[in-house]
Structure formats: structure tokens, C-alpha cells
Amino acid sequence: MSTMNLETAKPKVELRSQNSSEIVVNNVSKVYGGGPFAKEVIKDCSFTIESNKLTVMIGPSGCGKSTLIQLIAGFETPTSGEITMNGKPITGPGKDRLVLFQESALFPWMTTYDNIMYGPRARGETGKEVTELADFLLTKVGLEAFRDKYPAQLSGGMQRRAELARAMINKPEIMILDEPFRGLDNMSKELMWEYYANLYEEDRNTNFFITTDIDEAIFLADRLIIMTNLPTQARHVIEIDIPRPRKIEDIFANQRANDIKKEVMTLLHEEAMKSFSGGSKAAADFLEAYSKRAE
Amino acid sequence: MNNASLQASEMTGMALTMYRISTWFKSPKPYLMLFGVGFLLTIWYLFVEVWQLPRFEDMPGLTEVVTEYFSPDPIYGLSVYTPEYYQHIGISLRRIAYAFFLATVLGVPLGLFLGWSKKFHEFIFPLFEVLRPIPILAWVPLAIIMFSGSETPVIFLTFLASFFATTLNTMLGVQSIDESYTRAARCLGANGWQTFRHVIVPGAMPYIFTGLQISIGVAWFSLVAGEMVSGQFGLGYVINTAYTMVTYPTIVIGMITLGVTGFITSTMVRMAGDFMMQWRVRELALGDN
Known part of the structure; x- marks a missing residue:
């Protein structure tokens, strides 16, 4: 269903954002609470989300990745350090950095179409250009038949696609996706990977993708940033040079992919061990999953 | 998702209400309800008028x-x-x-x-x-x-x-x-x-x-x-x-x-x-x- 819809591109609508943008996270720390309750979630964290690349960040669950997103999205401010976008510090949320959160945030009280049109309408853009773009995107994400349905009437995969469309209509300079395919069953997950990779390959905007799934990370990423356990830091960056378009088989059959996977697993395992000895429940889960995969 | 629920999800406002009423009549619910009401009335009748139980006789x-x-x-x-x-x-x-x-x-x-x-x-x-x-x-x-x-x-x-x-x-x-x-x-x-x-x-x-x-x-x-x-x-x-x-x-x-x-x-x-x-x-x- 997903790949089929990509062929049906109507009059070429420009989805590529005007400028290429990059985000620099420079020596950022985030501490929650104060006094004896202070908890340092991120410590001296530095990395760059390079422009026109798909950067994937992977780390043990509960390692503060979501906090980083809050900071980059501008919902919270770092305790120290600085996050800049194209050289300017980030001061608050903005439509140049759109976030797709873990849980579906489609408004249940709006139809698919109204959800997609929400951003433009909120900004008072309701011209022909925008409505055409909305129709184009509806077709592109394969939901033209579900235009007037409410989110509860869509499957999990459809909801995620509707959400992608709702973000893309705003032509964000940077798309931030926080474990967007979590909770989908394996079949729809793999379909969504291919689907999302296709979307990315079409316009090559700057994308920042957070995950805990190694296969997902390797399949999607241009650059892979591996995070440490709490307090979070960027530990290692791997350039994933597997040629695009990639196939799902690549992540099992491709020798380069397997080498990367081994490297990532070793690093993540070390981090998971640290948090395991720190008594983290999430890390224990990860370890269990990891040992199953390794067999 | 079965057929009935799919149908229900397509309907709006009045049509949905009518659909609900008609399925309601086909279900045992209304008859159970009538039975419940009838039961209460019978008890009332028996207690007060037929048996004239103590505490009920003045009711x-x-x-x-x-x-x-x-x-x-x-x-x-x-x-x-x-x-x-x-x-x-x-x-x-x-x-x-x-x-x-x-x-x-x-x-x-x-x-x-x-x-x-x-x-x-x-x-x-x-x-x-x-x-x-x-x-x-x-x-x-x-x-x-x-x-x-x-x-x-x-x-x-x-x-x-x-x-x-x-x-x-x-x-x-x-x-x-x-x-x-x-x-x-x-x-x-x-x-x-x-x-x-x-x-x-x-x-x-x-x-x-x-x-x-x-x-x-x-x-x-x-x-x-x-x-x-x-x-x-x-x-x-x-x-x-x-x-x-x-x-x-x-x-x-x-x-x-x-x-x-x-x-x-x-x-x-x-x-x-x-x-x-x-x-x-x-x-x-x-x-x-």
C-alpha cells in the first residue's frame, strides 16, 4: 500500500523546505528538580544534526533521549549549554522544527483532513495552494479514502502516516521524530520504515529520528548517534554508508549492515550494562531483548 | 471490526440514533427491562394489597x-x-x-x-x-x-x-x-x-x-x-x-x-x-x- 501511493504523485508539489538547516547541541546539560532531589538527565552533551541528512539517535530506553527532544523542540530550556539552529539559539517551539511524538497526537475530535490542515489554519493560511497541498499529501500517504474519518477509525499505521502528513504540510526545516513507530506490529513497522525512507529520499530535508530499535536505526540513518546511559551524552557517531534506496533485506543480508549492527550492539550493551548495575528496570528489559537478538 | 460496527461508524446524528433504537428492540434488553418493571409492580401489589404485610399495610x-x-x-x-x-x-x-x-x-x-x-x-x-x-x-x-x-x-x-x-x-x-x-x-x-x-x-x-x-x-x-x-x-x-x-x-x-x-x-x-x-x-x- 505504501510504495504504491508514491507512484501516484500528482502535479509536482514542492515539499522540500527552502533552506537547509542544521542544529548544533553544544555542551548541553539538563537537571531536573533542585537540592537533594536534583537529577541530572543530560550532561555535557554535544552533537550536530547535519543539514539534509537523516540523523538517527539510538540509546538504551529511559536514557534521556526524550528530554533532548523537549529541549530541541523548545518546550524546555537547558540548564546549561546551548542549542542553536542555523547559528541562532532556540528559544521556544516553532513550526520550523516539527516533532512527531511517541504517542499519536492526532486530535481525536478532528477528521484526518482537519488534522492535516490544522497547522496552516492555525496560522491563517487557507488559500488554494495549501488545500491543494493537503489533498496531495492525503494521496501521498494513501489516506484519500479516509479524509473524513476520525483518528479512532484509522489503524495504527494510518495514524502515523496521517501524522507525517500533518507535519509535512508545514514544510518544516527540520522534522524530529521521537520513536514514531513504537507500538506498531512488526509488519506495519517495516512497511512504515520503507515508507518513511521513501519520503525522506524524495526531498532530503533534515530529519532527526529517535529510536531504541537497532534495525530501524540502521535501515533509516545517514548518521547514527549512539547515546550513553544517564546522564546522557553522545558517545559515538557512525556514518551509515549503505546506498539508498535500501531494502529491508539489507539489514540482514548486507555485510556492511551487519558490521555496523555488531558495533552498535557492543556499544549499547556496554551502556545497558551500566544502567543495569545502576538498577534501572528499563535497562534490564533492554538487556533481555538484547540477549534474545544475539542468539 | 465486524459489519454492524462498520455500519454504525458510517452513520451520523439521527440515523445513528434510529439505528441504535432498532438494534435495541432486537436485543433482549427492552424485554428484560419490562420484566424488571413488572416484577417491581407485582411485588408492590402483593405486599400491600394481597398479603398486607406489616409496615406495608398503610401504604x-x-x-x-x-x-x-x-x-x-x-x-x-x-x-x-x-x-x-x-x-x-x-x-x-x-x-x-x-x-x-x-x-x-x-x-x-x-x-x-x-x-x-x-x-x-x-x-x-x-x-x-x-x-x-x-x-x-x-x-x-x-x-x-x-x-x-x-x-x-x-x-x-x-x-x-x-x-x-x-x-x-x-x-x-x-x-x-x-x-x-x-x-x-x-x-x-x-x-x-x-x-x-x-x-x-x-x-x-x-x-x-x-x-x-x-x-x-x-x-x-x-x-x-x-x-x-x-x-x-x-x-x-x-x-x-x-x-x-x-x-x-x-x-x-x-x-x-x-x-x-x-x-x-x-x-x-x-x-x-x-x-x-x-x-x-x-x-x-x-x-x-
């Missing part, structure tokens, strides 16, 4: 009440044929309408702001929580002192309980809204007021209507309390007067009428809710079958 019997209720020339002056009967219903309904309307118009916005603004919440909520547990009957003397005539105190008392129910539920509704929706709206460029209108209000709607359901219920509750104490007409007045005049069948007529009108008004509120929340109806319709 008005089923046949006595039914004869009185449907008599063109009732012994105690109140039946479905007397205009007074409808006058009492009308006056009670009018008081309910005023009180419910006021409670909704004041309670929903207050609840929305209580849930929306932390400062406002800290300022108002403690006061609200102190006033809320005060029983309606305790308000009666103040209501009579504060308002002149017999009409306004009753409406005020009826309003009070509804108001608290509506406000509290609306506030809970706002607090129940997942933060991801407000974040998404802000991310997509909505300002504070737009977020309020497009996310907070519709997001709280299911709770608001739960609140209105409770509100209409407690409105009848406190209406009768108010009418019994101060009031010249209305169903509560009917029951109270019948008690002092020792015309027992009229008490039961008043009670049955209260039950039926109360049931009808809360059904109306529920239907209004379904009408305004098509998205919710569909969500539930999908989960149902």
Missing part, C-alpha cells in the same frame, strides 16, 4: 394509585386528566431549565479556566472545595433570606448542586487531556487562545457531558428539596403537600412523575452530547462490538 396500593392516576375525576385532585398535574410538571421543568442552563453557562467556563490556568486554580479551587460539600438543605435558610419570593430561592438551590458537578467535571476534563495534544498544537503554530479553543475545549468535552449528566440528575434532587421547603408549585411541593394532607396516592403519582421526567431529561442531555461529539460516538461504536 397506597397499586390499584389505588393507578385508578387515581388515570381517573378523570380523581378523589385527591391530581391525575393525568387534571390541568394542575401538567402545571406542576411545567413549573418544575421550568425551574430545572433555568438552573441547569445557569449552571452550564457558568460552570463550564469556570471549570475550563480552573483546569487551564494554574494560578486561577490555586486562587479559586480551595474556596470551591470548601463550598462544594455543604449540603443543599443547609443552603435553604440563606437562600430564602437572600432571594425574595418563592421562585428564585428554589432555582438558586437547584442551580447550586448542578453548578458544582458541572464545574468539577469540566476541570477534571481539562486536566485529563494528554499533554501531547497541547504540545502538538503549539508545535503546529497555534497560539494560546487557539490551543484553548481547538484542544482544551473539545478535549474536555467528554468529561463536560459526564458532568452535565450528573448535573441534571442532582438538579432534580435539589429541586425537590427546594420545593419541599419553599415553593408553591412543582412536583416536590405536590409530594410534600400530599404528605401533610394525608393523600398518599398523590405522593406516589408525584414520585413516578419525577422518575419519568428525570429519566427523559437525562436522556436528552446524553443525546445532545452524542450529537456534539460525533468523533466520540465513533470511537465508542468501534470499541463496542
Whole structure:
């Protein structure tokens, strides 16, 4: 269903954002609470989300990745350090950095179409250009038949696609996706990977993708940033040079992919061990999953 | 997803209601309900009139009440044929309408702001929580002192309980809204007021209507309390007067009428809710079958 819809591109609508943008996270720390309750979630964290690349960040669950997103999205401010976008510090949320959160945030009280049109309408853009773009995107994400349905009437995969469309209509300079395919069953997950990779390959905007799934990370990423356990830091960056378009088989059959996977697993395992000895429940889960995969 | 639920999810408003009514009649539910009512009436009849059990012997019997209720020339002056009967219903309904309307118009916005603004919440909520547990009957003397005539105190008392129910539920509704929706709206460029209108209000709607359901219920509750104490007409007045005049069948007529009108008004509120929340109806319709 997903790949089929990509062929049906109507009059070429420009989805590529005007400028290429990059985000620099420079020596950022985030501490929650104060006094004896202070908890340092991120410590001296530095990395760059390079422009026109798909950067994937992977780390043990509960390692503060979501906090980083809050900071980059501008919902919270770092305790120290600085996050800049194209050289300017980030001061608050903005439509140049759109976030797709873990849980579906489609408004249940709006139809698919109204959800997609929400951003433009909120900004008072309701011209022909925008409505055409909305129709184009509806077709592109394969939901033209579900235009007037409410989110509860869509499957999990459809909801995620509707959400992608709702973000893309705003032509964000940077798309931030926080474990967007979590909770989908394996079949729809793999379909969504291919689907999302296709979307990315079409316009090559700057994308920042957070995950805990190694296969997902390797399949999607241009650059892979591996995070440490709490307090979070960027530990290692791997350039994933597997040629695009990639196939799902690549992540099992491709020798380069397997080498990367081994490297990532070793690093993540070390981090998971640290948090395991720190008594983290999430890390224990990860370890269990990891040992199953390794067999 | 089976066929029936798919059908239900395609329908809107009236068609959906009709569909629901027709499936209801095909289900065993209405017949069980009739059986339940019949069972109660039989027990009543047997206890009071046939066996004349102790404690039941002075109660008005089923046949006595039914004869009185449907008599063109009732012994105690109140039946479905007397205009007074409808006058009492009308006056009670009018008081309910005023009180419910006021409670909704004041309670929903207050609840929305209580849930929306932390400062406002800290300022108002403690006061609200102190006033809320005060029983309606305790308000009666103040209501009579504060308002002149017999009409306004009753409406005020009826309003009070509804108001608290509506406000509290609306506030809970706002607090129940997942933060991801407000974040998404802000991310997509909505300002504070737009977020309020497009996310907070519709997001709280299911709770608001739960609140209105409770509100209409407690409105009848406190209406009768108010009418019994101060009031010249209305169903509560009917029951109270019948008690002092020792015309027992009229008490039961008043009670049955209260039950039926109360049931009808809360059904109306529920239907209004379904009408305004098509998205919710569909969500539930999908989960149902």
C-alpha cells in the first residue's frame, strides 16, 4: 500500500523546505528538580544534526533521549549549554522544527483532513495552494479514502502516516521524530520504515529520528548517534554508508549492515550494562531483548 | 471490526440514533427491562394489597394509585386528566431549565479556566472545595433570606448542586487531556487562545457531558428539596403537600412523575452530547462490538 501511493504523485508539489538547516547541541546539560532531589538527565552533551541528512539517535530506553527532544523542540530550556539552529539559539517551539511524538497526537475530535490542515489554519493560511497541498499529501500517504474519518477509525499505521502528513504540510526545516513507530506490529513497522525512507529520499530535508530499535536505526540513518546511559551524552557517531534506496533485506543480508549492527550492539550493551548495575528496570528489559537478538 | 460496527461508524446524528433504537428492540434488553418493571409492580401489589404485610399495610396500593392516576375525576385532585398535574410538571421543568442552563453557562467556563490556568486554580479551587460539600438543605435558610419570593430561592438551590458537578467535571476534563495534544498544537503554530479553543475545549468535552449528566440528575434532587421547603408549585411541593394532607396516592403519582421526567431529561442531555461529539460516538461504536 505504501510504495504504491508514491507512484501516484500528482502535479509536482514542492515539499522540500527552502533552506537547509542544521542544529548544533553544544555542551548541553539538563537537571531536573533542585537540592537533594536534583537529577541530572543530560550532561555535557554535544552533537550536530547535519543539514539534509537523516540523523538517527539510538540509546538504551529511559536514557534521556526524550528530554533532548523537549529541549530541541523548545518546550524546555537547558540548564546549561546551548542549542542553536542555523547559528541562532532556540528559544521556544516553532513550526520550523516539527516533532512527531511517541504517542499519536492526532486530535481525536478532528477528521484526518482537519488534522492535516490544522497547522496552516492555525496560522491563517487557507488559500488554494495549501488545500491543494493537503489533498496531495492525503494521496501521498494513501489516506484519500479516509479524509473524513476520525483518528479512532484509522489503524495504527494510518495514524502515523496521517501524522507525517500533518507535519509535512508545514514544510518544516527540520522534522524530529521521537520513536514514531513504537507500538506498531512488526509488519506495519517495516512497511512504515520503507515508507518513511521513501519520503525522506524524495526531498532530503533534515530529519532527526529517535529510536531504541537497532534495525530501524540502521535501515533509516545517514548518521547514527549512539547515546550513553544517564546522564546522557553522545558517545559515538557512525556514518551509515549503505546506498539508498535500501531494502529491508539489507539489514540482514548486507555485510556492511551487519558490521555496523555488531558495533552498535557492543556499544549499547556496554551502556545497558551500566544502567543495569545502576538498577534501572528499563535497562534490564533492554538487556533481555538484547540477549534474545544475539542468539 | 465486524459489519454492524462498520455500519454504525458510517452513520451520523439521527440515523445513528434510529439505528441504535432498532438494534435495541432486537436485543433482549427492552424485554428484560419490562420484566424488571413488572416484577417491581407485582411485588408492590402483593405486599400491600394481597398479603398486607406489616409496615406495608398503610401504604397506597397499586390499584389505588393507578385508578387515581388515570381517573378523570380523581378523589385527591391530581391525575393525568387534571390541568394542575401538567402545571406542576411545567413549573418544575421550568425551574430545572433555568438552573441547569445557569449552571452550564457558568460552570463550564469556570471549570475550563480552573483546569487551564494554574494560578486561577490555586486562587479559586480551595474556596470551591470548601463550598462544594455543604449540603443543599443547609443552603435553604440563606437562600430564602437572600432571594425574595418563592421562585428564585428554589432555582438558586437547584442551580447550586448542578453548578458544582458541572464545574468539577469540566476541570477534571481539562486536566485529563494528554499533554501531547497541547504540545502538538503549539508545535503546529497555534497560539494560546487557539490551543484553548481547538484542544482544551473539545478535549474536555467528554468529561463536560459526564458532568452535565450528573448535573441534571442532582438538579432534580435539589429541586425537590427546594420545593419541599419553599415553593408553591412543582412536583416536590405536590409530594410534600400530599404528605401533610394525608393523600398518599398523590405522593406516589408525584414520585413516578419525577422518575419519568428525570429519566427523559437525562436522556436528552446524553443525546445532545452524542450529537456534539460525533468523533466520540465513533470511537465508542468501534470499541463496542
